[in-house]
Amino acid sequence: MTRRRQIYEGKAKILYEGPEPGTLIQYFKDDATAFNAQKKGTINGKGVLNNRISEHIFTLLGTIGVPTHFIRRLNMREQLIRQVEIIPIEVVVRNVAAGSIVKRLGIEEGTQLPRTIIEYYYKDDALGDPMVADEHIACFGWASQEEMHDIADMAIRVNDFMCGLFAGIGIRLVDFKLEFGRFFDNDYSRVILADEISPDGCRLWDMTTGEKLDKDRFRQDLGGEVEAYQEIARRLGLLPEGENMVLDLDKHRKSKGK
Numbered sequence: 001m002t003r004r005r006q007i008y009e010g011k012a013k014i015l016y017e018g019p020e021p022g023t024l025i026q027y028f029k030d031d032a033t034a035f036n037a038q039k040k041g042t043i044n045g046k047g048v049l050n051n052r053i054s055e056h057i058f059t060l061l062g063t064i065g066v067p068t069h070f071i072r073r074l075n076m077r078e079q080l081i082r083q084v085e086i087i088p089i090e091v092v093v094r095n096v097a098a099g100s101i102v103k104r105l106g107i108e109e110g111t112q113l114p115r116t117i118i119e120y121y122y123k124d125d126a127l128g129d130p131m132v133a134d135e136h137i138a139c140f141g142w143a144s145q146e147e148m149h150d151i152a153d154m155a156i157r158v159n160d161f162m163c164g165l166f167a168g169i170g171i172r173l174v175d176f177k178l179e180f181g182r183f184f185d186n187d188y189s190r191v192i193l194a195d196e197i198s199p200d201g202c203r204l205w206d207m208t209t210g211e212k213l214d215k216d217r218f219r220q221d222l223g224g225e226v227e228a229y230q231e232i233a234r235r236l237g238l239l240p241e242g243e244n245m246v247l248d249l250d251k252h253r254k255s256k257g258k
């Protein structure tokens with residue numbers, strides 16, 4: 001038996017060579033980091049939940065015409081994706097003030113923003129992912145003007161769709177982060193949505209209680225991380241009512257050494 005080739009290991013995911021050229025396998029780990037990996041931990045079962053939640057959201061986005069790298073889920077922790085060249089820009093969409101914008105601009109957490117804000121951060125761990133302007137992106141050639149136009153357009157469509165999706169299950173979509181990649185088709189490339197959409201990269205607050213149901217539970221030492229992620233999966237209809245099926249199954253697999 002030959003071991004499959006690892007292409008890349010990030011903080012929360014591993015990419016392996018896929019079964020066909022142009023595909024990769026995206027594996028979701030339980031590792032959690034915050035503050036540019038200064039804080040590290042494990043959230044047992046997170047990878048299973050994020051795989052499922054991201055599959056669900058990417059599939060729905062596909063149905064409204066947002067192109068994504070997602071092909072299909074393979075098992076509890078893995079999905080088959082299209083290989084892309086990741087554009088080194090983290091795209092953050094904000095509807096409500098929280099996190100870094102609160103610190104940077106002194107706005108009170110929870111303030112509804114009068115309009116949606118899109119921010120760009122240059123993906124570079126050594127630099128701590130600094131915020132950049134369109135001018136930096138154009139000047140240093142990280143993405144073309146046309147690509148940035150498509151990215152901003154898709155970010156707004158994803159936001160509109162996800163605001164509705166989450167409002168329908170009693171959750172306020174505060175902010176989230178997206179990543180995009182170039183998908184090559186012969187001589188042409190087009191930008192598609194890549195990475196993942198899960199409570200790791202979104203802020204999701206219960207609409208009535210204000211409870212945080214996302215990675216801020218880990219960042220702020222609030223506890224109950226896995227329960228929060230599970231609550232999101234449950235409300236999205238991905239877990240049978242009153243059961244922790246995904247996690248129980250995962251434990252079962254681990255105990256059998258699979």
Ligand code: TMP
Pocket residue numbers: 092098099100101129175176177200201202203
């Ligand atoms: P921020 O308020 O810390 O700038 O984060 C904005 C959103 O982006 C929040 O939902 C968390 C997400 N995010 C990531 O997914 N990865 C990151 O490295 C950072 C800094 C934020």
